[in-house]
Amino acid sequence: MARVGIERRPLRLADIALTVWIGILSVVTVYGALTTTGFLTVSNMKAILTAASFVGIIAVGLTVIVLSGNLFSLALGQTAAISAMVFLYSLRWGLAVGILLTLLLGLAIGTVQGFAVGAWGANPIIVTIGAAGLIEGMAVWLSHGESIVPPSDETSWEHLANPLFGLPVPVYVFIVVTIILAVVMRRTRFGRQIYLLGENRVAARAAALPITLLTVGAFGIASLYTAGAGVLIGATSANASLLLTGSYTYDAIAAALVGGNAVTGGRGSIARTAAGAIFIATISDMLLLRGYSTGGQILVRGIIVVVVVVLTNLRERNR
């Protein structure tokens, strides 16, 4: 539906619900911040930023898939884990080779998935579930089920884990790659075409947009960013196995959804996801400090995801 000009529209239930939700979240967060011992400290803020940067790098990459209307990828955690393993292994040929090789691998993994989805219309969720299984199998096969440690004579990677001007390196990487991707999505033809593809697939097809190429690009970027996060995760833990898969897949999806990106694509932004990642990291940190168990943390994340999905959908429908 074309809306010509900017007119004031009447306040709708969805807007009110959204405002109330944001209000509740803010109050709870501020209350938690003030009453949780050890939350409002410099070291804890650094911990939140570091946690947010791992999830955030993956999540902003994932956002391109979300915006392109291909829902999300369920292979992100596995991609991050195998990237960390490949990075630590290939350090024996030097830091630059290690990083480059890992990023190329990530790009390749994403490109293959994106091709199946874009060229053949394969279901993105199922393709990425299958890809996750394949990556897990490959990782165990190639590593013989052992965890990978960096070679003892090579220490250059430690810079990636050490603080720089008081903040860990991943935080800077998160900021830089977020800005780059935000500019790409807003200012380049690729970015605008991704938005159009997600907004209206039929129109994109009619306008002869290169749908295959765009989808390959979306999955490629998501996987490339995830591999980049894998490099940093590997450097930080200095020991990589499939255990690193952790909850990155769900955390990244939660960050993209909590930021308010439309699940169906076309509406949203990279900045929203970055904010969502920081929010998720803040909540997780607060729950951890307050002594909530793993279960409590997963439960809270799940509830937030469901509520946000319902609310953003209501708002999108009223546009």
Add this chain to the structure above:
Amino acid sequence: MSTVETTRRRPRAGELAPYAILAIMIVALALVPVVTQYTVRTANVYDIFQNFASYGLVALALGVTIIAGEFDLSVSSMYLLGGMVAVLTGAGSPLVGIAAALGTAILVGLVQGGLIARFRLNSMPVTLGGYLVVLGITYILGHNKSVMYDNFTVGLRLDKPVLQVFSIRSLASLGIFVVAALVLRYLRVGRDIRAIGGDRRAARVAGVSVDRLLVSVFIVSALGAALAGALLSYSLATASPTNIGFDVLTFSATAALIGGVSLSGGKGSAVGIAAGVLSLSVLQEILAILRSPDYVSSLITGGLLVVVTIVWAPDLSQWFRTTRVAASAEERT
């Protein structure tokens, strides 16, 4: 698209694929002695049906949601929650435990299906959130640990061989499959489920109560996962929240898709899904006989899932056509 088939017609090749795959798997199992010195025994057939009992109902549950044009990502954690609830509440009587697990499933299905139907939401993100909520509850109930089920005799009784190759557990799963097959094939509700999966708008216009049916589909899906999980937990005498990952989901999605369920909705049968589950169960047994490491199974299942998804992909045939046209055009110039 016609959903009511009054005239008998010859099945198309695609509809026979699930049974062809099953036949190939059985031949492969029969050929195992040629490769190794192992002779296939009735114990192997028993194992196959036990595997069917552990995963079959989850595949059926997921398959029904796919036929209805939806997808339930939460089955993998509902499977764990079903086991956890059954073990925690079934200390006195296993039937009470199963009833509690099924009650929990109805609640989960009601909430997820209700949200999806009421707000016309995409089921993927909703059930992803549902997956997390259900997993979180499983962790909380188990205090982040595995919980033992002290009533060992229940598991022994459930798994005691019946007619050498079956057990009460596998017979229960097979029985539910028979009921599901009859319902999907002959009752109006089965036709309606295919209708809302094939063309929802047309189904609505034709007077199908789409919303109520959607809620029921998600309840059925949660029930299948919870029952399979509860029976497995009794069999293992333990319930655990930590079996995370998409193992159950990968297996059941692959089984359903091999079984001829179309991801675009509207197509599929319980008999086909059963064939898909049996195919994968036979495959697992072959890998077990050959003593293959776990990653082989994970590679094969993941690979199969990607392949069947691509085979089912709507634009695949068109892609081949256009590239062939493009290639021949290139040749001409």
